Amino acid sequence: MTATQEMSITVITPEVLLEHWQGHRRLTRRMIEAFPEDKLFTYSIGGMRPFAQLVQEFLSMSVPTLHGVATGKWENYQESPVPTTKKELLDRWDEDTQEINRLWPTIPPHRFQEVDKAFGQWEGPGYWILFYIIDNEIHHRGQGYVYLRSLGIEPPPFWDR
């Protein structure tokens, strides 16, 4: 297969990638809901961060990353303080869902391939930056599955988005 043929093959469209991400985000939301209120903010295994803190990482990365990919303008990466109630965390989650849907169609097509330095630090093409944050969410959410199981709680099924 030549390079030109290869480039013309569509594996996924931007629309599909957005839906893929929002599907994962719907599952993460169900995970937040599955945690007992106190355990969400305190429960930990092996010195790892409680699930609420991981969720705050997702929130701190998602919209700022999307904004950077869309505009080429990056702020310094900063983690906001973790909300103190499940309701507040879910409200922040739902606000981000809307903001992601709003920002996504503003990504100029060439930005998926263009190499940029996310937050002035991590260099790669736009698709790579976006996959990094999606994969990071899947990765840490998997950690949350162990927290729930060790608490005797059945987590939501992984395949249900």
Add this chain to the structure above:
Amino acid sequence: MTATQEMSITVITPEVLLEHWQGHRRLTRRMIEAFPEDKLFTYSIGGMRPFAQLVQEFLSMSVPTLHGVATGKWENYQESPVPTTKKELLDRWDEDTQEINRLWPTIPPHRFQEVDKAFGQWEGPGYWILFYIIDNEIHHRGQGYVYLRSLGIEPPPFWDR
């Protein structure tokens, strides 16, 4: 943005998706190596499967899925027995790495979009089937990170592929 414009935007090429997957597979290989031999096959939290069993699931899914996406022919999904040593598990992993690289370029371009029923059971487009197995590996590998941390072992960094 019209549907036609949307379809013409390349988010990732097949080549990029292969490298994305193999990058994740390299990290999973480092995770297998990081486990003490006995803990790899026995250690569990909350009644979840030991890491070797999760790795066997990845092995049982990967090449058969790729074969199905490439050819449209599906066998029944079957899990092979878990190897009994770390060396055997790593050898199986490395064989799969080669086989994935060999099969990947045989996927006909239209198969990434074509809807099929994986293993006669799970229906969706080719890209969706492929992302499912990659995401499943990230998800369960995240579980392995908790196992290692709770054993006092530093896991390989998530960003290093």
